[in-house]
Amino acid sequence: MEYKLHQVLKQFNINAEMSSYGNGYINDTYIAKPYILQRINSNVFKNPEGLMENISAITEHLRKKILLSGGNPDRETLTIIKTKDGEKYFKTNENDYFRVYKFIDNAVTYDEVEDPMQFYYGAKAFGKFQNMLSDFPADKLYDTIPNFHNTATRFEDLLKAIEDNKCGRLEEVGKEIEFVKKRRRDVSIILDAMKDGSIPLRVTHNDTKLNNVMIDIDTGEGVCVIDLDTVMPGSLLYDYGDALRYGASSGSEDETDLSKIWFDMNLFKYFTKGYFHEVLPILVPKEIELMAFSVKLMTFECGIRFLTDYLNGDTYFKIHKEKHNLHRARTQFKLVSDIEWKMDIMNKTIGELIEGN
Ligand code: ADP
Ligand code: GN1
Ligand code: MG
Numbered sequence: 001m002e003y004k005l006h007q008v009l010k011q012f013n014i015n016a017e018m019s020s021y022g023n024g025y026i027n028d029t030y031i032a033k034p035y036i037l038q039r040i041n042s043n044v045f046k047n048p049e050g051l052m053e054n055i056s057a058i059t060e061h062l063r064k065k066i067l068l069s070g071g072n073p074d075r076e077t078l079t080i081i082k083t084k085d086g087e088k089y090f091k092t093n094e095n096d097y098f099r100v101y102k103f104i105d106n107a108v109t110y111d112e113v114e115d116p117m118q119f120y121y122g123a124k125a126f127g128k129f130q131n132m133l134s135d136f137p138a139d140k141l142y143d144t145i146p147n148f149h150n151t152a153t154r155f156e157d158l159l160k161a162i163e164d165n166k167c168g169r170l171e172e173v174g175k176e177i178e179f180v181k182k183r184r185r186d187v188s189i190i191l192d193a194m195k196d197g198s199i200p201l202r203v204t205h206n207d208t209k210l211n212n213v214m215i216d217i218d219t220g221e222g223v224c225v226i227d228l229d230t231v232m233p234g235s236l237l238y239d240y241g242d243a244l245r246y247g248a249s250s251g252s253e254d255e256t257d258l259s260k261i262w263f264d265m266n267l268f269k270y271f272t273k274g275y276f277h278e279v280l281p282i283l284v285p286k287e288i289e290l291m292a293f294s295v296k297l298m299t300f301e302c303g304i305r306f307l308t309d310y311l312n313g314d315t316y317f318k319i320h321k322e323k324h325n326l327h328r329a330r331t332q333f334k335l336v337s338d339i340e341w342k343m344d345i346m347n348k349t350i351g352e353l354i355e356g357n
Pocket of ligand 2: 023024025026027044206207209212227230253302
């Protein structure tokens with residue numbers, strides 16, 4: 001594989017030392033300073049050409065805005081390096097798709113929040129990203145994964161996985177399935193609000209994990225939002241809810257001791273403050289009304305996805321140990337329960353932060 005990767009790099013006119021990098025669940029990332037090489041997961045992304053067109057269009061739009069505001073576009077958004085044939089990706093004979101970005105130096109990603117200010121700055125970066133794309137024509141984007149945050153179809157996918165019981169794992173997950181079924185009425189609340197127009201369709205990132213924003217080593221501030229594969233038309237609530245699902249958990253996504261997992265209200269406050277700083281002027285009332293709920297829904301949806309993948313035999317998310325997806329699903333459901341307890345206070349905090357602005 002190493003040899004092959006060097007051949008791939010040559011297609012981009014790059015000759016550099018290379019090693020594996022990052023903790024993503026989807027793509028394979030390699031560092032080849034001053035570049036990043038990625039193999040696009042074509043099992044997950046069925047239209048890599050369309051995906052690269054999306055990223056190219058978005059980053060061009062962001063570049064112009066960053067330049068206008070006096071920023072440095074080479075650092076504040078991703079820069080696609082073209083192949084020697086002028087393409088945005090390289091396709092191998094084995095149908096693997098590779099792309100190269102400029103490496104963003106002097107910045108890091110965090111898998112867990114170490115200091116609440118990191119989360120505040122991460123929120124500002126995601127909010128600013130949302131804001132800068134608010135005048136981008138969403139209908140020009142390809143749906144890189146159709147129904148990505150359609151919680152209703154995610155629920156249907158789980159029902160199908162239960163019916164198929166491909167790996168005979170059903171007996172083990174009775175409690176989790178009962179947990180999901182009890183909450184089936186939640187799955188269409190945001191979808192319905194989008195359908196009736198009370199929530200606007202926006203360009204959204206759709207995968208706002210803290211480790212998808214690069215944080216400057218010196219200033220601690222958010223530099224660049226990365227991992228743009230899932231940028232599609234969607235709801236701002238997907239980005240807000242998913243970021244809190246991941247970042248405001250007291251533990252990691254695969255913690256097996258569930259007594260260590262709860263939803264951290266302090267981190268919730270830091271994130272919401274940072275996010276409001278950038279997006280409050282563009283929010284509509286229904287978005288504000290559903291913000292706290294979106295945290296619960298996105299966490300619930302992610303738990304459903306992990307559980308479905310577990311039942312289907314771990315074909316989607318990368319796993320590193322036995323029952324990895326089941327453990328991930330369990331942390332998400334533990335968080336959902338805790339968020340349900342805290343929903344009133346979350347709504348109250350949102351109201352107070354708006355009044356204080
Ligand atoms: P995945 O979809 O697998 O999560 P990412 O695009 O998020 O892949 O990349 C994985 C990791 O690689 C990121 O968390 C980040 O640490 C690092 N990374 C990705 N792109 C860059 C870049 N342009 N510059 C520096 N580091 C990067
Ligand atoms: C995946 O690619 P990565 O690791 O940032 C997944 C997200 C999930 C997340 C759970 C394209 O994100 O949707 O929320 O894992 N990305 C895709 O950790 O499915
Ligand atoms: Mg990522």
